[in-house]
Amino acid sequence: MPWQIPVNTDAPTEPVTEEQVHAIHDGAMRILEEIGIEFLNDEARDILRGAGCELSPGATNVRMDREFVMEKLRLAPAEFTITPRNPEHRIPIGGRYMVFGNVSSPPNCSDLDRGRRVGDHESYRDLIKLTQYFNCIHFAGGYPVEPVDIHASVRHLDCLYDKLTLTDKVAHAYSLGSTRVEDVMEMVRIAGGLSDEEFEATPRMYTNINSSSPLKHDWPMLDGALRLALRGQPTIVTPFTLAGAMAPVTLPGAVAQFLAEGLSALVLLQCARPGVPCGIGSFTSNVDMRTGSPAFGTPEYLRATQISGQMARFYGLPLRASNACAANCPYAQAAWESAFSLWAAVSAGVNMVYHAAGWLEGGLCASYEKFVMDCETLQQIITYLKPISVTEDDIAVDAVREVGQSGHFFGCQHTQDRYESAFYAPFLSDWSNFENWQERGSVDTPHRANLLWKKILAEFEAPPMDVAIEEELREFVERRKREGGAATDF
């Protein structure tokens, strides 16, 4: 499937009324006004104090009144674009646009040949290659698996070198303190062949930060996000508000808390750099009340995401969500939970879908086969979102007349003129009948996916990069490694 940016023109599903949207907003504002959010970062508190938040010296809890919050949120653009080193892979964020990114941050990975194992550099590179290969993946999110065989002080250097040379799509930086994100910004600048001014003129990459729910923002994430903001680069703030665990058991309560946490960090970023692009990430789901395990793709996840969509539109902010599941193997449960998550994303009007391909086990494992399977369903979503033509030719009364009551449409001119592009043709789904399927070995979906990723990796060619740029990138990585990389003491 060629590169394309889907535009979601479906009216979003809105499970709560406009009045209820205001009530949830009021709840979020009351949390910010009456309870407050802990900002465990001196610089962040100084910025907020400077912007007028009342905050006694030494105190970490910040309260904000709603006028202040709304005034700052109005500075955030409703839409923006991020331009990677290949400008053809520019992505619009916000509005009706919908873009997909690879699974991010699992500590483990698995495939049908080698089973489940701790992530390493090789599997990281494999999954980055799949990220580049599939045009339905629009951005290279976090590490598709944590390469734990690379020391944490230099992991970002090796990982970003791979990401920037093996892909030419928008890259993400982990906001784990300032050193790492500054290294990554420098690498993205080099990879794009940009001056400092060019880098800072428009979004070139992004980060995602999470609050430490309930009601807390930790030092490293705020530190990283502030570094990006000061250079005009976007941050998505994604509270991980599991209803019944880190947030109220009721969906409106979990969403109100998600908003209070998320909006407070966006306010900080707008204070630090007015107008900096940003977005809010919905990660509200429920837990299994018997075990506390998180669940995804559930009825509650669907509704929480849709309500979050209503709230994001209320605030005029781009919305991020995920293609998530709780299943432990890439079989039926994973498939329906992911399909329900995609339904949530489409019906909520989500703009950025994280973890769109490869996620298993509530995010603890990246599956090679699931990556390929998810790309099949993402391509179907992209096809679903294409506009439908309803001309007189499409209504086709003349073709119906021609075929009459005893003919067949395969052969008629109306079909012949359109059959090559009329329908989505899957690369993974098997639509053959049982006998043909059995004759070919009764291969199920994950095993078909297994053959495919091996072929893709065997034939993979990295996107072209100017030799001098690659050299500069390599030298940067080597120098920063000699300098010891980033501190790992937090």
Add this chain to the structure above:
Amino acid sequence: MPWQIPVNTDAPTEPVTEEQVHAIHDGAMRILEEIGIEFLNDEARDILRGAGCELSPGATNVRMDREFVMEKLRLAPAEFTITPRNPEHRIPIGGRYMVFGNVSSPPNCSDLDRGRRVGDHESYRDLIKLTQYFNCIHFAGGYPVEPVDIHASVRHLDCLYDKLTLTDKVAHAYSLGSTRVEDVMEMVRIAGGLSDEEFEATPRMYTNINSSSPLKHDWPMLDGALRLALRGQPTIVTPFTLAGAMAPVTLPGAVAQFLAEGLSALVLLQCARPGVPCGIGSFTSNVDMRTGSPAFGTPEYLRATQISGQMARFYGLPLRASNACAANCPYAQAAWESAFSLWAAVSAGVNMVYHAAGWLEGGLCASYEKFVMDCETLQQIITYLKPISVTEDDIAVDAVREVGQSGHFFGCQHTQDRYESAFYAPFLSDWSNFENWQERGSVDTPHRANLLWKKILAEFEAPPMDVAIEEELREFVERRKREGGAATDF
């Protein structure tokens, strides 16, 4: 999950504009006015001629003008109920209601122990028991598998005896000529302990008929539907308009033809018995253009179903669709195709979902495991459709205040008061972490479903039935068998 009728209050997804709805309607009307539909049934043609359709003697092609069509369609009720022998299992059809039925009519069945095989009486009874067991299945549709070991002349007698004794839900009769449906109507009357007048006073059962696309209605189906109509029983008309095969390759064209075929039969029924309850069934999907194989749960299926929903609301008719897939085994592809089909049903505002549990292979196989897996997702859809409460208590600012920045919501009173009913608890999905899942044998979804259906069948108890009624039913079956059952010469 207790018995309940979901009410779908989501605004339907409407991929075409109001103007385009009128254009598709115009296409359907032009097919009826300019091309016509073959009615291969003398009685049907006599009724239509009597109602004013111009039709030369001996000709089978019937044209109808749009004023006539719309006048007759206005007689059809927008909503009705069907009451089975257990009135607590009454189902509303139309409006915002959504009800689910078992898979119907596959020639084959399969389970993980015995593999795939031709359907027989035992597997028919097994699947009927599953139909009764799960409260998320609201009606007993067609035979969940064809019991080919029972002779076709008496199959309806044995099957309906089983259906009416092993379930107390709404039953379906195949419209294969008049003898069969008259036998079934008599059996439903007996099972309900009803007089003829009581049976005819309100819907007690239903049938589904298909056109023989393109543009043809065969004798037996019309014959059966007319028999039901004359006794006030509802018919759903479901053209099987596969785009690119039996219908135009363009979705608006396939929908226009589906409407022309479907509406023409509904007009016939309204001529035969003005005001008789009826509905229209959408079965428009696409084929694999390389092989001609039908595909389901595709982007095109989603859009065709949603457009059909717009058209059904335009005509004020209840809409039927399906939970369909093309996959050959109950694994990932089956799960995502079925999830997309359910998304189509919810977003189209479908009222009756046929084949909601157990369907595989484009309808050629009923899977025991898929039946159980589908019931898991149906329960999730039913939960999804429950209204969301957004009171001040639900927004939960006080609970957020109580838990503060370092607490956890598991223990707080707000959670304790709600945790038992806050979230859907799955009976099949495994949300445990990988280590626990592995320790318990890494059992995947179909194998968990396999254990469940065995337990359900082992413990199955038929719903109570008055001894005299069961005796009367058995005597009816025995008498009709002695008489030779139904002719099998068509």
